[in-house]
Every structure is written in C-alpha cells, then in structure tokens.
Amino acid sequence: MNYEETRGLVRGLNDRYPDIGLIVVREQRTDLEDWVDDLPLHAVLSPHAADGTTQELLDRLSNWLISNGRADAEDFEVEPEPEVDDVISGLINTEPISDSESVEDSERTSEESVEEAPEEIEWEFPPLEEGVPSEAIAVVAPKGGQGKTTIAVNLATGLAEVAPNSVVLIDADLQFGDITAVLNLRPERTIVDAVADAAQDELVLKTALVHHPDGFFVVASAVSPELGDQVQASSLAQLIERLREFFRYVVVDTTPGLSEHTLVAIEHVTDAVFVSNMSVASLRAMRTEFQLLTTLGLMPSNRHIVLNQVDKMSGLTVKDAEAVIGAPIDVAVPKSSAVLLASNRGIPLIHDDVRDPAARAVRSVVMRIAPEAFPKRTKIQRRRRSHGTE
Structure with missing residues (x-):
C-alpha cells in the first residue's frame, strides 16, 4: 500500500482497537523516516527478515503491549535489525490482548477456536418472484x-x-x-x-x-x-x-x-x-x-x-x-x-x-x-x- 492507504488503515485500526500493535513491513527507502514520524507505528520490519527476527519482534511487541496498555507507539524501542537474506511471506492476523488477559489465556482461546468446527450454513435456492423472468x-x-x-x-x-x-x-x-x-x-x-x-x-x-x-x-x-x-x-x-x-x-x-x-x-x-x-x-x-x-x-x-x-x-x-x-x-x-x-x-x-x-x-x-x-x-x-x- 502507498502512504495514504497505510495512513487510512492505521487510523481506522487505532480508532477501533486502541491497544493494537502496528508493524509496517517496508523496504529501507528514503521516505521511510516520514512514515515513522507521521504514523503511530511500533516498528518497521524488512520484507527480507528471517523467521527468527520476525518472531522475536512479535513476541517483544506483544509483551510490551500487555505491560504498557495504551502507551504511545514511540515509547516502544526497537533494536537495529540484523542483516538477513531470508524472505518472509504470508499474513499475520492478531487480535489485541487487553491488560486483563494473560498470554496463556490468549493462546488457550486461540487453540479452542481452531479446534471448533465451523457451523455449516444451510441454504435453499431462492424462489423466483412470480412473473419475473430469469x-x-x-x-x-x-x-x-x-x-x-x-x-x-x-x-x-x-x-x-x-x-x-x-x-x-x-x-x-x-x-x-x-x-x-x-x-x-x-x-x-x-x-x-x-x-x-x-x-x-x-x-x-x-x-x-x-x-x-x-x-x-x-x-x-x-x-x-x-x-x-x-x-x-x-x-x-x-x-x-x-x-x-x-x-x-x-x-x-x-x-x-x-x-x-x-x-x-x-x-x-x-x-x-x-x-x-x-x-x-x-x-x-x-x-x-x-x-x-x-x-x-x-x-x-x-x-x-x-x-x-x-x-x-x-x-x-x-x-x-x-x-x-x-x-x-x-x-x-x-x-x-x-x-x-x-x-x-x-x-x-x-x-x-x-x-x-x-x-x-x-x-x-x-x-x-x-x-x-x-x-x-x-x-x-x-x-x-x-x-x-x-
């Protein structure tokens, strides 16, 4: 996404989930400082980051959010990312964890939701209105x-x-x-x-x-x-x-x-x-x-x-x-x-x-x-x- 699309998404997410943690995955370009200065992001991650680097960042941010709640994003400090060649692909979808929840509770809830079989939706062919041709x-x-x-x-x-x-x-x-x-x-x-x-x-x-x-x-x-x-x-x-x-x-x-x-x-x-x-x-x-x-x-x-x-x-x-x-x-x-x-x-x-x-x-x-x-x-x-x- 470009800057305007990212800004709109970030604002929407912050309004709806005040405790959310936000990481932008972006190349080290010349305008990156503008993104970091203008958007309430917690961290910037390279698209070439290794699995270990990504997981470490997610763990640190998760623990920090639980401890600090609604603290400003700029208070979250990130150490410089090591140079790596691995390429990450995929989408990480996380739910915000409130201060009252423990990490163990969150993980247990997630596991239960995965094991729950989705409810099968029954549907019928809708009857055509009389006199209305297909x-x-x-x-x-x-x-x-x-x-x-x-x-x-x-x-x-x-x-x-x-x-x-x-x-x-x-x-x-x-x-x-x-x-x-x-x-x-x-x-x-x-x-x-x-x-x-x-x-x-x-x-x-x-x-x-x-x-x-x-x-x-x-x-x-x-x-x-x-x-x-x-x-x-x-x-x-x-x-x-x-x-x-x-x-x-x-x-x-x-x-x-x-x-x-x-x-x-x-x-x-x-x-x-x-x-x-x-x-x-x-x-x-x-x-x-x-x-x-x-x-x-x-x-x-x-x-x-x-x-x-x-x-x-x-x-x-x-x-x-x-x-x-x-x-x-x-x-x-x-x-x-x-x-x-x-x-x-x-x-x-x-x-x-x-x-x-x-x-x-x-x-x-x-x-x-x-x-x-x-x-x-x-x-x-x-x-x-x-x-x-x-």
Missing part, C-alpha cells in the same frame, strides 16, 4: 487479456445488490478460468461436478456452488485444462438453463474467442456483454466476431459493447474504436490501477474503490442489465464489508 448474460471477448473476467465478476456483484443470493456466476473459461482466484475463493467442487449426471438432483447441484460474501454464488472452472475438456458444450447449455430455474441472474464468463462452448453460451442467454481493449488487433477481432455471429443468426438482441482499459496515450480514441468495430461503444472503462489492486485483494472493484472512474464505468454496465441498480448501495455494502473483515 436473465442470463454471457461476457465475451475476442482474445484473452481484455478484462472479461473483471467485467463478469463485477457484473455479478452489482446484480447481487438488486437480487441478493439470486445471482450465480459460471466460470465457463474451461482452460484457464480464474474467477475463484480473483475472488479469493477455495471451492471444493467445480463445473465438472455441476454438469455431472448426479447434479440433476437439486441437492447435488447445490454442493457444486460456492457462496461469495457479497451475496452471489459461483460455479468454479475446472482445475486443469484436461478436466475442462470433459465438459461438453451441450452440458454447459443444460447447466445454464438449469440454473435459470433457480436464479434471477445467471452470468457466464466465457472462453476467449468463439469456441463451441462460447457459441453455445451465447445461444442460451438473454444478453451478451462484448469486451475489448484499445488494441487494433482486438477491435478487429471483435468486428469479425460480430460478422460471424450475424451470419450464424446468433447475435443476441441485447448486445452491450464495453471498451476496456481506455487510455489517451494509446493513440486511439473511442470514436476510432467505434470505426474499427463498426458499432457504437456502450460503456468506456478507463485504465486504472485500482482494477489490479482490487483483484489482488480478492475484492470486486465496485466494492473496493467506489469512487474510482473505472469502478463507476463498470457499474454502468450493471445498470444496463438492471436499471434499478442504485449506485449509493455500494457505499453501504463497502462499509459493512470493511467492518466484517477487520
């Missing part, structure tokens, strides 16, 4: 690297605000689908299980879905291309139609290009979102896709064209892109580092940084599908999520 949306791109998955993930997230727990996102990129990585999910089953004969049973089908905290379900892609090859195009079509029986919205993230599976997905949806970046090669490929779909009679009546990663320095304008495609652009999403940051954090962009121009543009894609999607709702959800994950 809609299916395919997200399509002529090539890889266009931002198709980002659009699909945020589309499902936004639609879940309108229809909580009545949205399912299918990762139908059977070769290299990575929606679960983008959302930081660890499913036990995949699309291979969802299309199996046994999944015709509603209870079995439910086990192939994983729930996301933002109120939608995910069908994970196959864990390898070899397993993905087991999923027939006809099986994908049946899965889409099957899920439309239970969900208000079915979002399908397709394989790049117009493979057999992508064509079948387009054939079984009500809307298609076509995504391309600013490169001439991708724009021309999209034009070819449109020509082929028109020839085959598969062009969806509800078509939405998204121009992604729009950058003034690319040498092209939106009008240039429209001329190459031969169709008007519906949504232009500006290039933004917030997209990568959100992906690395495992949080949908529209809930990670609601003010970012790219997030606002992506939200307009949601509103094309569901005009009732109200932008202010994301601020409420973001506040709820941040409180729930600290």
Whole structure:
C-alpha cells in the first residue's frame, strides 16, 4: 500500500482497537523516516527478515503491549535489525490482548477456536418472484487479456445488490478460468461436478456452488485444462438453463474467442456483454466476431459493447474504436490501477474503490442489465464489508 492507504488503515485500526500493535513491513527507502514520524507505528520490519527476527519482534511487541496498555507507539524501542537474506511471506492476523488477559489465556482461546468446527450454513435456492423472468448474460471477448473476467465478476456483484443470493456466476473459461482466484475463493467442487449426471438432483447441484460474501454464488472452472475438456458444450447449455430455474441472474464468463462452448453460451442467454481493449488487433477481432455471429443468426438482441482499459496515450480514441468495430461503444472503462489492486485483494472493484472512474464505468454496465441498480448501495455494502473483515 502507498502512504495514504497505510495512513487510512492505521487510523481506522487505532480508532477501533486502541491497544493494537502496528508493524509496517517496508523496504529501507528514503521516505521511510516520514512514515515513522507521521504514523503511530511500533516498528518497521524488512520484507527480507528471517523467521527468527520476525518472531522475536512479535513476541517483544506483544509483551510490551500487555505491560504498557495504551502507551504511545514511540515509547516502544526497537533494536537495529540484523542483516538477513531470508524472505518472509504470508499474513499475520492478531487480535489485541487487553491488560486483563494473560498470554496463556490468549493462546488457550486461540487453540479452542481452531479446534471448533465451523457451523455449516444451510441454504435453499431462492424462489423466483412470480412473473419475473430469469436473465442470463454471457461476457465475451475476442482474445484473452481484455478484462472479461473483471467485467463478469463485477457484473455479478452489482446484480447481487438488486437480487441478493439470486445471482450465480459460471466460470465457463474451461482452460484457464480464474474467477475463484480473483475472488479469493477455495471451492471444493467445480463445473465438472455441476454438469455431472448426479447434479440433476437439486441437492447435488447445490454442493457444486460456492457462496461469495457479497451475496452471489459461483460455479468454479475446472482445475486443469484436461478436466475442462470433459465438459461438453451441450452440458454447459443444460447447466445454464438449469440454473435459470433457480436464479434471477445467471452470468457466464466465457472462453476467449468463439469456441463451441462460447457459441453455445451465447445461444442460451438473454444478453451478451462484448469486451475489448484499445488494441487494433482486438477491435478487429471483435468486428469479425460480430460478422460471424450475424451470419450464424446468433447475435443476441441485447448486445452491450464495453471498451476496456481506455487510455489517451494509446493513440486511439473511442470514436476510432467505434470505426474499427463498426458499432457504437456502450460503456468506456478507463485504465486504472485500482482494477489490479482490487483483484489482488480478492475484492470486486465496485466494492473496493467506489469512487474510482473505472469502478463507476463498470457499474454502468450493471445498470444496463438492471436499471434499478442504485449506485449509493455500494457505499453501504463497502462499509459493512470493511467492518466484517477487520
């Protein structure tokens, strides 16, 4: 994180947990003194610190916090760190220990919480409102690297605000689908299980879905291309139609290009979102896709064209892109580092940084599908999520 992000996080943590100990892991850069002087940090740790050095610092800070309670961070003295070559990776998540607790009590409580089996949450397919049709949306791109998955993930997230727990996102990129990585999910089953004969049973089908905290379900892609090859195009079509029986919205993230599976997905949806970046090669490929779909009679009546990663320095304008495609652009999403940051954090962009121009543009894609999607709702959800994950 940069300085501003770190300052905001530090202030939030100190306000909520006054007794918390804070260590920043950062390289020895020229601006490090500014960080230490301006932020109430207890210590600075090198990202190359050895396990022993890190553990020693955590132990000393823990003992000091128990002894000193709310004492200022600047009173905690740290000896110079030895030069080491080992690299630490991972996230250390600690709860503040109050003065009344002993270290032994804290450790015992931690052990008990680990041994406690998580409560299994029972859920049912939400009944569709009478007279409200189920809609299916395919997200399509002529090539890889266009931002198709980002659009699909945020589309499902936004639609879940309108229809909580009545949205399912299918990762139908059977070769290299990575929606679960983008959302930081660890499913036990995949699309291979969802299309199996046994999944015709509603209870079995439910086990192939994983729930996301933002109120939608995910069908994970196959864990390898070899397993993905087991999923027939006809099986994908049946899965889409099957899920439309239970969900208000079915979002399908397709394989790049117009493979057999992508064509079948387009054939079984009500809307298609076509995504391309600013490169001439991708724009021309999209034009070819449109020509082929028109020839085959598969062009969806509800078509939405998204121009992604729009950058003034690319040498092209939106009008240039429209001329190459031969169709008007519906949504232009500006290039933004917030997209990568959100992906690395495992949080949908529209809930990670609601003010970012790219997030606002992506939200307009949601509103094309569901005009009732109200932008202010994301601020409420973001506040709820941040409180729930600290």
